Structure formats: C-alpha cells, structure tokens
Amino acid sequence: MAFIVCEPCIKCKYTDCVDVCPVACFHEGENMLAIDPDECIDCGVCVDECPVKAIFPEDEVPEKWKEYIELNAKLSKEWPVIEEGKDPLDTADEFKDKEDKRDLLSPNPGG
Numbered sequence: 001m002a003f004i005v006c007e008p009c010i011k012c013k014y015t016d017c018v019d020v021c022p023v024a025c026f027h028e029g030e031n032m033l034a035i036d037p038d039e040c041i042d043c044g045v046c047v048d049e050c051p052v053k054a055i056f057p058e059d060e061v062p063e064k065w066k067e068y069i070e071l072n073a074k075l076s077k078e079w080p081v082i083e084e085g086k087d088p089l090d091t092a093d094e095f096k097d098k099e100d101k102r103d104l105l106s107p108n109p110g111g
Contacts, residue, residue, distance in 0.1 A: 002037035008054035011095035015085035017046035027079035028110035036076035
C-alpha cells in the first residue's frame with residue numbers, strides 16, 4: 001500500500017513531505033506533487049509533514065479523491081523526481097483552504 005497525494009496539494013505544492021521522505025518517491029508537477037506507488041515504502045513520515053493534509057494511505061483516500069490513486073501512479077511516471085524541499089508556490093496561501101481544485105491541476109512537469 002502506497003501513500004497518495006490528493007487535491008489539497010494543487011496550487012500549493014508545499015515540499016515539507018519531500019524533506020522527510022527516505023526513498024525519493026515524490027515527483028514534481030507544475031503545481032502539485034505525486035507519489036510513485038512503486039517506490040513508496042509505506043513509512044508514512046510524509047503524512048504529518050503536509051501542512052494542507054493532502055497525503056493519505058491508499059486505503060484511506062476519501063471517496064471524493066479516489067481518482068488521485070490512479071493520477072499519482074500515472075503522473076509519477078511523467079514528472080521528475082524531487083529530492084529536496086523548496087519554497088511553496090506563490091499561490092499556496094491563497095489556495096491552501098480552497099476545495100474543488102481538480103480543474104486547476106496542471107499535467108505539466110515541474111522542476
């Protein structure tokens with residue numbers, strides 16, 4: 001079972017989770033992160049580090065965000081690995097508490 005980055009990450013992209021990940025399973029998109037389920041070792045240290053509570057164990061992803069399980073698997077194959085934290089997006093404060101951000105997800109890689 002892997003951990004999954006869900007909708008709250010969109011337009012925020014805090015990287016506190018990246019700093020604590022022992023296996024570099026995070027991948028960076030233009031405005032969100034994704035976890036490679038094949039690389040994730042299920043340690044869970046990233047969960048409490050996420051300031052917007054965007055990371056869930058795969059079997060605990062809220063129903064409204066189930067599509068992010070497949071999205072993480074797909075996008076983590078297309079986006080580059082991110083191994084060091086960086087500043088959040090300039091839009092993070094504005095979007096950290098917003099809901100229904102799925103349409104704002106960019107499929108473009110970050111970096």
